[in-house]
Amino acid sequence: MGKRIFSKFLKERRQRFTKEREGILQKILSSRGHFDPESLYLKIKETGLKASRASVYRTLNLLCECGLIERVKKTEHGTIYEHTSVHEHHDHMLCMECGNIIEFYSENLEKLQEGICKRQGFQGVSHSLEIRGYCKKCQKKKRS
Amino acid sequence: MGKRIFSKFLKERRQRFTKEREGILQKILSSRGHFDPESLYLKIKETGLKASRASVYRTLNLLCECGLIERVKKTEHGTIYEHTSVHEHHDHMLCMECGNIIEFYSENLEKLQEGICKRQGFQGVSHSLEIRGYCKKCQKKKRS
DNA sequence: ATTGGAATTGAGAATCAGTCTCAATTGAAC
DNA sequence: GTTCAATTGAGACTGATTCTCAATTCCAAT
Ligand SMILES: [Mn+2]
Ligand SMILES: [Mn+2]
Ligand SMILES: [Zn+2]
Ligand SMILES: [Zn+2]
Numbered sequence: 584m585g586k587r588i589f590s591k592f593l594k595e596r597r598q599r600f601t602k603e604r605e606g607i608l609q610k611i612l613s614s615r616g617h618f619d620p621e622s623l624y625l626k627i628k629e630t631g632l633k634a635s636r637a638s639v640y641r642t643l644n645l646l647c648e649c650g651l652i653e654r655v656k657k658t659e660h661g662t663i664y665e666h667t668s669v670h671e672h673h674d675h676m677l678c679m680e681c682g683n684i685i686e687f688y689s690e691n692l693e694k695l696q697e698g699i700c701k702r703q704g705f706q707g708v709s710h711s712l713e714i715r716g717y718c719k720k721c722q723k724k725k726r727s
Numbered sequence: 728m729g730k731r732i733f734s735k736f737l738k739e740r741r742q743r744f745t746k747e748r749e750g751i752l753q754k755i756l757s758s759r760g761h762f763d764p765e766s767l768y769l770k771i772k773e774t775g776l777k778a779s780r781a782s783v784y785r786t787l788n789l790l791c792e793c794g795l796i797e798r799v800k801k802t803e804h805g806t807i808y809e810h811t812s813v814h815e816h817h818d819h820m821l822c823m824e825c826g827n828i829i830e831f832y833s834e835n836l837e838k839l840q841e842g843i844c845k846r847q848g849f850q851g852v853s854h855s856l857e858i859r860g861y862c863k864k865c866q867k868k869k870r871s
Numbered sequence: 872a873t874t875g876g877a878a879t880t881g882a883g884a885a886t887c888a889g890t891c892t893c894a895a896t897t898g899a900a901c
Numbered sequence: 902g903t904t905c906a907a908t909t910g911a912g913a914c915t916g917a918t919t920c921t922c923a924a925t926t927c928c929a930a931t
Contacts (some may be wrong), residue, residue, distance in 0.1 A: 599898070599907060620888080635910045640889060657801035659918090661888055676849050689843055692836070696858060699833055705820050708860040714840060716852040743878060743927065765917080779881040784918060803889090805917055878927075885920070890913105897908070 585612050585651055585666070592649035606632040607642045608651070617655060617665045617684060656713065674712040680721035729756050729795055729810070736793035750776040751786045752795070761799060761809045761828060800857065818856040824865035 589608055590600040610627050611618065624639045634642075643664060646652040655663040655675070674692070676685040692712070700707040717725070733752055734744040754771050755762065768783045778786075787808065790796040799807040799819070818836070820829040836856070844851040861869070 597907085601897085601908065603909070633910095637890080637910060637912095638908085641908090657803075659801075676844070676847065676851070678849075679852065685847060685849060687843060687847065689839070692839055692843070695833070695836055695839060696856075699831060699836070700820070700858060700860065703820065703829060703831065704863045704866075705822075705829060705858070706861040706866050707820070707858050708823065710856060710858040712840075712854060712856040714844060714849070714851050714854040716844065717850040719848045722848075722850050741878085745879065745926080747880075777881095781881060781883095781919080782879080785879090872931105874929100874931080876928095878925105880925070881923100883921090886918085888915100888917095890915075892913075893909105893911100895909085898906095899904100901902105901904085 589646065589649060589651060593645070598645075603634040603638050604642050604645070607634055607639055608646065611646070611652065611664075611666055617663050619661050619663055621661065656711070674714075676714045676716065676718075678718040678721055679715050680717055680724070683718050683720075685718065733790065733793060733795060737789070742789075747778040747782045748786050748789070751778055751783055752790065755790070755796065755808075755810055761807050763805050763807055765805065800855070818858075820858045820860065820862075822862040822865055823859050824861055824868070827862050827864075829862065 585608060586605070589604070593600050593604075606627060607623070610623060610630065610632070614626070620636075620639055620643055623643075624634070624636050627634050627639070643652065647654060647664075650667060652664050652666045655665050657663075670686075671688070673686045673688040676687065677683075678685075696707065696710060729752060730749070733748070737744050737748075750771060751767070754767060754774070754776070758770075764780075764783055764787055767787075768778070768780050771778050771783065787796065791798060791808075794811060796808050796810045799809050801807075814830075815832070817830045817832040820831065821827075822829075840851065840854060
């Protein structure tokens with residue numbers, strides 16, 4: 584799956600599907616949810632795989648270019664990524680208390696955005712929506 | 728207006744409304760649209776006002792806390808701010824070609840988001856939506 | 872007005888994510 | 902096997918932002 588896509592992408596650009604790149608991709612695909620480059624690098628190191636920080640960053644850029652992963656957002660602590668191969672487009676709710684991220688998708692929301700773009704004469708390509716607030720759990724905590 | 732709010736905010740926290748802070752606020756309010764800290768700092772310097780980079784950054788944080796300005800987004804080139812005092816909440820379309828930012832607001836979109844939050848049991852507080860794509864001008868350029 | 876202390880300032884050091892450099896290594900194609 | 906471009910890793914570098922700290926400013930109580 585992801586492996587195929589990546590190696591094909593690289594071949595087309597006369598680049599190589601090295602063990603480092605393979606290891607990095609595998610670690611990304613084998614874990615779920617969001618991740619950041621530094622944690623990924625550390626996880627790779629402790630697994631015994633080898634890849635320098637530089638290679639991790641370089642590979643993340645390649646994976647973005649080929650569409651297997653995607654930058655979710657920049658925070659004060661760095662960039663958050665997620666892999667797109669598994670799940671389709673969605674948006675995020677971020678709990679400001681516990682940092683929990685809830686993913687959601689709404690067809691209506693997408694349609695509505697398309698309409699708005701059309702009206703502006705804007706050619707929409709992609710978007711990201713982040714709703715900040717408090718998750719169920721943290722709302723309860725607050726009440727006590 | 729903004730001046731009042733800021734000085735009141737500071738007084739409540741036993742902090743001071745200094746000339747540096749006043750100058751920075753004034754420069755922000757007197758220009759329209761989005762801005763970034765470094766450009767603001769340079770603009771201040773060339774106007775003959777004085778304020779160090781450190782003070783600019785410190786003041787931006789204060790202004791965020793008191794709600795007069797707001798972080799729009801973090802980019803690879805730093806943080807983009809805008810002042811909230813003037814215009815109400817809105818979202819953004821970002822042209823990937825020329826970097827132009829189009830602001831828009833849709834009541835329907837807001838309502839729809841509220842509904843989605845309610846269904847998830849999520850207490851929404853704020854949100855930001857960025858649609859990336861191509862503005863009218865850049866669509867034309869591409870065709871030629 | 873004077874004074875004492877807390878808040879502020881600016882210059883530059885420090886931090887931190889991310890990129891770049893470059894010499895050594897690898898790998899694919901011939 | 903030879904060749905040569907692509908890749909790698911260590912560490913230098915960059916740029917945005919924060920921190921440090923001595924000097925200065927402001928406020929408010931005297
Ligand atoms: Mn997600
Ligand atoms: Mn705006
Ligand atoms: Zn929460
Ligand atoms: Zn454009």
